[in-house]
Structures are given as structure tokens and as C-alpha cells.
Amino acid sequence: MMRRRTLLATAAAAAAAQIASPLRAQSWPNRPIKLIVPFAPGGGTDFTARLVAEKLTARLGQTMLVENKPGAGGNLGAEVAIKSPPDGYTYLSISGSYAVNSILHKPSFDSLEDIAAIGQYTDEPFLLVAHPALPARTLAELVALCKREPGKLSYGSSGMGGLTHLTTEFFLDAAGIKIAHVPYRGTGPALTDLLAGNVQLLGGGSTTFLPFVKSGKLRALATSSSKRLAAAPDIPSYAEQGYPTLDFNLWHGMIGPKGIPDEIVNRMNRELDSVLKSPDVSNRLADDGVIAVGGPPDTFMATLRSEVERWQTFIKRTGIKLE
Missing domain, CATH: 3.40.190.10 (Periplasmic binding protein-like II)
Incomplete structure (x- = not known):
């Protein structure tokens, strides 16, 4: 009898969790959203993040606050964001250096497995x-x-x-x-x-x-x-x-902690994609030679994996170290 009650309680808890997740997603966002920039104000990552945050604030109906947390080559801010609760209220703005940091700086998190990819902002x-x-x-x-x-x-x-x-x-x-x-x-x-x-x-x-x-x-x-x-x-x-393999660009994008409900990830991605495809944003970026990218989360995740693999292979072969 005790075992039966335990099984019933477990099943009820699981069912409640399944119901609660869509409900949370439906009510999201109902408070300000934080976008962490892991570098000091004034750089390219900061500029792009603030441009995106301003436009997303208007589309989401909630303020997206940009918070600069520089240090440890970008890993300090990344750690704060990636270890935050996966409730859809904390994100991280990253650049191409994110892929390199995962190899050279050895952060306390897995840069690919502990994240939820949201979307790519730009390709510079x-x-x-x-x-x-x-x-x-x-x-x-x-x-x-x-x-x-x-x-x-x-x-x-x-x-x-x-x-x-x-x-x-x-x-x-x-x-x-x-x-x-x-x-x-x-x-x-x-x-x-x-x-x-x-x-x-x-x-x-x-x-x-x-x-x-x-x-x-x-x-x-x-x-x-x-x-x-x-x-x-x-x-x-x-x-x-004569150098076809030198196709690296300085990209920027948004990720969050692993576990954000799919409904929130998809909503954020749709809004971000709309922002990047709007003429005022895409034309503003194009004036500086920057391409507004957008696209689905899976595509951005594939880019992240490809970049980590590229730099991992190069760094291992050449023996480059932080000395």
C-alpha cells in the first residue's frame, strides 16, 4: 500500500510539473528580463546587445535590462548567466570569443551542454x-x-x-x-x-x-x-x-541556461528574428559592414559547435597557450 501511494504521488508530481511548465511559459514575461554582457561597456558585444535589448523591450512588453559583468575573459558574466535559474528571465550575449574561452580558459561550466541557444544576432x-x-x-x-x-x-x-x-x-x-x-x-x-x-x-x-x-x-x-x-x-x-579556410567572422548571439521551457525559447527566438529582419536594424548594421543573421536556435547551436571544434583543432595542433 505504501509503495502504491508513493508511485501515485510521484506520478501526480510529474503531471503537475508538465502542466506548470506550459502555464509559466504562457504568462511569460511578467517582469523585467536580464541580458548579461560579459565585457565592459563600449565594445562591439555591448553595442549589439543594447541595440537588440531596446528592440526586444518594445516587442515583449517588458524591459530587457543590459547588465555588464566583465572579467576572466568573459567567463565571469557567462558563469552568472549560465548558472541562473532556467526561467526565461536571464540571458547571455556572446561573441566569437565564447568558443575560444571554452578551450583556453576552461570555465566551470560546459559551454555547449549547459546552455540553451536562442539565436545569432550578427555576422561581422x-x-x-x-x-x-x-x-x-x-x-x-x-x-x-x-x-x-x-x-x-x-x-x-x-x-x-x-x-x-x-x-x-x-x-x-x-x-x-x-x-x-x-x-x-x-x-x-x-x-x-x-x-x-x-x-x-x-x-x-x-x-x-x-x-x-x-x-x-x-x-x-x-x-x-x-x-x-x-x-x-x-x-x-x-x-x-588564396586562403579559403580563413572564413572566420566576429559573430554575436544570445544564449541562456539549459532547461528554459521550449515555448519561451521559441518565443524569444521569434521576437529576436523579427528584430534582426526589421529594416531599421538590418540597415543600421549593414552601414558598418555587419550582417543581421537571425534564424532558428538549432542553426545557432550548430554554429557554436562548429566554432568550438574549429578552434579546438587549431589550438591543439599549434600548441597555443595563455602565456
């Missing part, structure tokens, strides 16, 4: 830019210069293990050349030294570099985009210069 091409005094206007000329005068050039980055570091090393590895790496504490200081001629090369997002390229203060040698940028059609791609 990388540019490899040079100081105008550099006597190379193409990748072929750069490679020839490095082989002719080894040890002469240096490139900057936003720091060891960051995307500006790893994407440049990806190119150097493919080209079979060596250029001295000078890490900085962020893209800003690296850009300042590039403009001053203290380093000769720097990689980064198109939104950061295009204004300097258009003004003639920097020269763009290549873009990672598969097609030339509408905002800068004179910049050749890596692929058309």
Missing part, C-alpha cells in the same frame, strides 16, 4: 589592417616581405588568447610565416599603437576599422567575408587571395 567580417607605411598592399606582398626580411614586422592583438590574436595566427600558420605578437589590454590600445606605427598589423571587426580605412589612416589587406563588403568593395577577401 574580420579585417586584417596595416599601417600605411607598410610596403605591402596584398597578402602575397606581405608574405613575400616576411620571407625576405624575417623578424622585421610585428602585429598587435587585444590580448593572449583573444580572437584578434588567434585569427592572425590562423593566417600566419596558413601562410607559413612568422610575425612577432604584441598583446595589449584590449583592441583600443592596440589600435592606438598601430596608428602610431609601433606595430604594423592588427586584425579585428569591420565596425572598428572601416572608418580608419576609409579615411586613409589604415590600409585593409583582407576581409574574412566570403564576398566583398558592400560598405568597402575595394577590400579583397582572404579566399580570393
Whole structure:
């Protein structure tokens, strides 16, 4: 009899949970939603998150609050978000560095298995830019210069293990050349030294570099985009210069903790997709050479898995470490 009562109680609890989940989803959202940005204010991830949050606030009827939690290469804010209750009220805005951090920084969570993918915001091409005094206007000329005068050039980055570091090393590895790496504490200081001629090369997002390229203060040698940028059609791609595997872009997107009800994930994804496809958002991003992506959660999850695999293979083969 006792065993029978226990079984009945368990079944009743399970049934109640199944009923409660749709009810919670139907009433969502009924309070403000938090979007954590794991970097300091002012960067590309912060800008994109605030643009998306502003538009989602209007569509959801609840305020989406952006909260910056920088530290540990982005893992501090990521840990807070991913370990939050999966009730649909806490999300994380991520960039391409999320895939790298899962390998180099070894966070306390599983970057693929402990999350719910919501959707991809954008795809921003990388540019490899040079100081105008550099006597190379193409990748072929750069490679020839490095082989002719080894040890002469240096490139900057936003720091060891960051995307500006790893994407440049990806190119150097493919080209079979060596250029001295000078890490900085962020893209800003690296850009300042590039403009001053203290380093000769720097990689980064198109939104950061295009204004300097258009003004003639920097020269763009290549873009990672598969097609030339509408905002800068004179910049050749890596692929058309003989490097088809250098198709990495600086993407941004939204994830949440694993366990968010499917109804909430799908609603958030639909609203996000509508925001990104709206002309005011897509055109605003396109002016900087950035593509508004959108699409279903499964597609974004596939992108995450592919990116982790790509960088895991590269880092393991080259032995790059945070030293």
C-alpha cells in the first residue's frame, strides 16, 4: 500500500510539473528580463546587445535590462548567466570569443551542454589592417616581405588568447610565416599603437576599422567575408587571395541556461528574428559592414559547435597557450 501511494504521488508530481511548465511559459514575461554582457561597456558585444535589448523591450512588453559583468575573459558574466535559474528571465550575449574561452580558459561550466541557444544576432567580417607605411598592399606582398626580411614586422592583438590574436595566427600558420605578437589590454590600445606605427598589423571587426580605412589612416589587406563588403568593395577577401579556410567572422548571439521551457525559447527566438529582419536594424548594421543573421536556435547551436571544434583543432595542433 505504501509503495502504491508513493508511485501515485510521484506520478501526480510529474503531471503537475508538465502542466506548470506550459502555464509559466504562457504568462511569460511578467517582469523585467536580464541580458548579461560579459565585457565592459563600449565594445562591439555591448553595442549589439543594447541595440537588440531596446528592440526586444518594445516587442515583449517588458524591459530587457543590459547588465555588464566583465572579467576572466568573459567567463565571469557567462558563469552568472549560465548558472541562473532556467526561467526565461536571464540571458547571455556572446561573441566569437565564447568558443575560444571554452578551450583556453576552461570555465566551470560546459559551454555547449549547459546552455540553451536562442539565436545569432550578427555576422561581422574580420579585417586584417596595416599601417600605411607598410610596403605591402596584398597578402602575397606581405608574405613575400616576411620571407625576405624575417623578424622585421610585428602585429598587435587585444590580448593572449583573444580572437584578434588567434585569427592572425590562423593566417600566419596558413601562410607559413612568422610575425612577432604584441598583446595589449584590449583592441583600443592596440589600435592606438598601430596608428602610431609601433606595430604594423592588427586584425579585428569591420565596425572598428572601416572608418580608419576609409579615411586613409589604415590600409585593409583582407576581409574574412566570403564576398566583398558592400560598405568597402575595394577590400579583397582572404579566399580570393588564396586562403579559403580563413572564413572566420566576429559573430554575436544570445544564449541562456539549459532547461528554459521550449515555448519561451521559441518565443524569444521569434521576437529576436523579427528584430534582426526589421529594416531599421538590418540597415543600421549593414552601414558598418555587419550582417543581421537571425534564424532558428538549432542553426545557432550548430554554429557554436562548429566554432568550438574549429578552434579546438587549431589550438591543439599549434600548441597555443595563455602565456
